[in-house]
Amino acid sequence: MTSSILFSGNAFSLADGKGRFVIPLEMRKQVKLGSGNENRLVTSFHGKHPCATGFGTIFRQQQEDAITARAIAAMNRGEDYDEDGEREKLFPLMDDVNFDDGGRFFLPDDLKDVSGITDAIFFVGVSRYIQMWNPAAYEASESGHELLKAKCRRFLAEREASGK
Template sequence: MSDVILYTGNAFSVADGKGRFVLPLEMRRQVKLSSGNETRLFLSVHGGNPCATAFGESHRRHLFTEVEELAREARAAGRDYDADLELERRLGTIEEVNFDEGGRFAMHPDIKDEYGITDAVFFYGVGRYIQIWKPETLVDSKDRPELIRNKVRRWLDQRAAGEGK
């Protein structure tokens, strides 16, 4: 299992009849690489953006290791640091799901509800993890790159006109 898996690229997914989304092929390959070739996807909330996150095992381990490092640094500097609370924030919201060979997975209902995700998502690879956005929310997020917001806006317009899924 590689230490650092970097996710890039983006794609849309529309829920199938069973409410499952499809993880894009290249992201699926990276998740499997990150998770020892297993089809395990970890979903969580984003700490600062109104979107979900997805990643493989290597990033989950990174989150734990990062807290341990911050705790060591705080002890060395004589600062207070609540590692337990930070672990709750980083690991306590993670939900594990499996995806099939076609990349289909059922998003955890708590995460869907948190972000108002219903029938479509936008996957956005941003390094160590993938952001999963409700498309309308991403368009309204002024901090996202204009190129990405325009892409999602065009997709939403095409979908409303009956041209997209």
């Protein structure tokens, strides 16, 4: 049942010695559920925020279904709708990433570069998908929630104090 695949909460992950991050446990359960019980995370880049996104494979099909529904609605209204253009904006950015049973995964290097992620990720569950932020970028974002920004400030201050 796909309607039960919802992400919430937030957590930090530091890269291990191999450069892998860990998907938080509750989010990992939802990703696995949304990927047919396989350890597969689909990653992409957020269109409005400087962060990566992650979700189960079923969400990819939901995106296709939404594009098709918008095309049909536009046709019924007598309007043009560029289905292929919408697909070209979304699907080339999606990469399947395997993770182990402990949730460890490699974030693609290009995605790390464009989202500014280096050695830490701030995971934010936002209903149908997960946002993956550089903690400093989230703290500086205009759209971030003040409570979560404070959490990022604390995380960054503790890292600086520990010299990491």
